[in-house]
Amino acid sequence: MKFQRWLQAHTTAITIASALLIAVGYLGKWLGSTWGYAVPLMVASIIAAVPIAIHAYQALRVKVISIELLVTIAVIGAFAIGEYNESAIVTFLFLFGNFLEQKTLAKTRASIKSLTALAPTTAAVLQPDGSTADVDIDDVEVGDVVVVRPGDAIPVDGVVATGTGYADEAAITGESRAVSKEADTPVYSGTILSDGYLQIRATKVGDDTTFAKIVELVEDAQDTKSHAEKFIDRFAQYYTPAVLVIAAVVLLASRDLRLAITVLVLGCPGALVIGAPVSNVAGIGNGAKRGILVKGGTAMDGMAKVDTFVFDKTGTLTQGNTTVTDAAYYADAAGARQLVAALEATSNHPLGSALVAFAGGSTNLPVTDSQVIKGQGVTGTIAGQHVCAGNLKLVQAHGVALTVAQRAKLAAMQATGASTVILAVDGTVTALFAIADAIRPEVPAALQALKASGAKELVMLTGDNAVTANAVARQLGIDTVHAELLPADKVTYVRQLQQAGRTVAFVGDGINDSPSLATADIGIAMGSGTDVAIDTSDVVLMRSSFDALVHAYRLAKKTVLNTRENVAIAIAVVLFLLVGLFAGFIYMASGMFVHEASILVVIFNAMRLIGFGKSAKLDLRQVQTTD
């Protein structure tokens, strides 16, 4: 098989030689020499046909009827009837087309190549004597300490043992930004130390690192076929042998070998087979560069069809941590903050920690007799005063009455969707606090962009109470809200929407909403590269960003459109060739030319997807400014 490898290595040279020989042949014809015409073309046919024939033979050995086989038979046929110019041009065009295909396909695969190029191959492992040794990346062990210098790619997942610096984590998050690193902060393989010096204790190495998993996921995704692609594959499996049969029938019926071999060449399913996969590869690559992992052609198709987005509120639409958003004081403000913080520090309620943070940290005021009343609040004694902090029920139980003005303020706070805490000292209200999970500022514009891109309904599911949920939904521009849900209820709502004929995408943080992610037509895990999220979702957004969500939606629609364009081009070409054959203006060489040209056309069409998105970002800003 050395000969074959030699051929493979020299295919380009063979293609050039074949082109030169064809030129010499036509020069001979122009000079009026019959031999000067025929001989170079014969030689050109033979040298170019050999690599094609070998491929055909090998495919046949594993029972695959390949395009190469059709071409080989056609060339032998052309040779037999003395059409040396046709055979020479067909073989040349086939090889040249393959060459161009290889070059252009490499461009559509460039995104993933640029990812893997980031992966370092060796690591500088710290030795017991203080020196470092360059170790192959596969031989680094968990627990080893590796040294990373400025400009180097970090070779392992781990935590900083000593040193400080800034790392560019674009490889993981798709966002190029310097992230500060110091002792005990986590670092990721594939990210670049832009500044500083780090010693890192490895926690994950080789194929277990987050980066390796991302690369593997993208590689698998680019080969996970959509329904359309699977259909075309099956089609091609029967189509190619069918062309062979049809050519044989044509030969028997017409006794015209020339016509039969023309059918063989025209029948090659070139653009059809390459058209759909190449769009997906370019689309998935585009996403991967922006920290958007779409798990294959099926996920891409599904994402494009989504008409209903379902969001889990906490951590997705909102920041996920509660803060004090409003306060009203009826006594010394600083004193009130100190008292409520001291009291709340004794409970572990989420509202409590927001109040402690609001007071600027825990206070040293001693609290005695503190008591947590579930669903109401906390009471206790501080510096001889009886203090209670909680809801209306709690303070009323302690004989505290609110003035009309205080009641109005409380109602106003609750109307914004905030939870409220009333602070009472010795039977008098001294302060009201509004605590809410603030919405993420970029969300309203992004949701509007989703709608502009074709989403029909935006649904929010939450475990929060209805008042809070509705207030948040109003601020965000959400269409439908379902509040006070348990995690299991969320799955039920997703199912109900599906039964109503919707194509549902569920957007969650991937931490405790895996069932919903798995149930939805398309599960979108946001801002989390955890294994569970990667496993159960169809689209992973490495960065918790709504820009990325909008981009993913538009990209999916664009990619599916691109696939359809390519299939349409391929079918149009086949029809054109058929008409040409019957009308008599298409022969072997011109047919092969049209084929190879159409393959390049579909690849170039797909390449447009690689650059998609620069304008999409602009659009989003426009939405924000007009808002």
Next chain:
Amino acid sequence: MMNKKITMQLDALTCPSCLTKIETAVKHTAGVGDVKVLFNAAKVKAEFDDQQVSAEDLSTVVSKLGYEVQGVKVKEL
């Protein structure tokens, strides 16, 4: 028992029929379980039993078809 997993990195693949060719040839080797050929990444992934067949054997199967094997990684399952 399939106890090892091999990943072979090949030179760029261009024709979908190469894929079928490689997949069929590797699958028909004794001691090989699941085979996956990644067209775009130009990788062959296969589970195999190291009692029956070695990683070198599998690499030879692929290179005999005329595809250069650039790198081989073997992992325990």
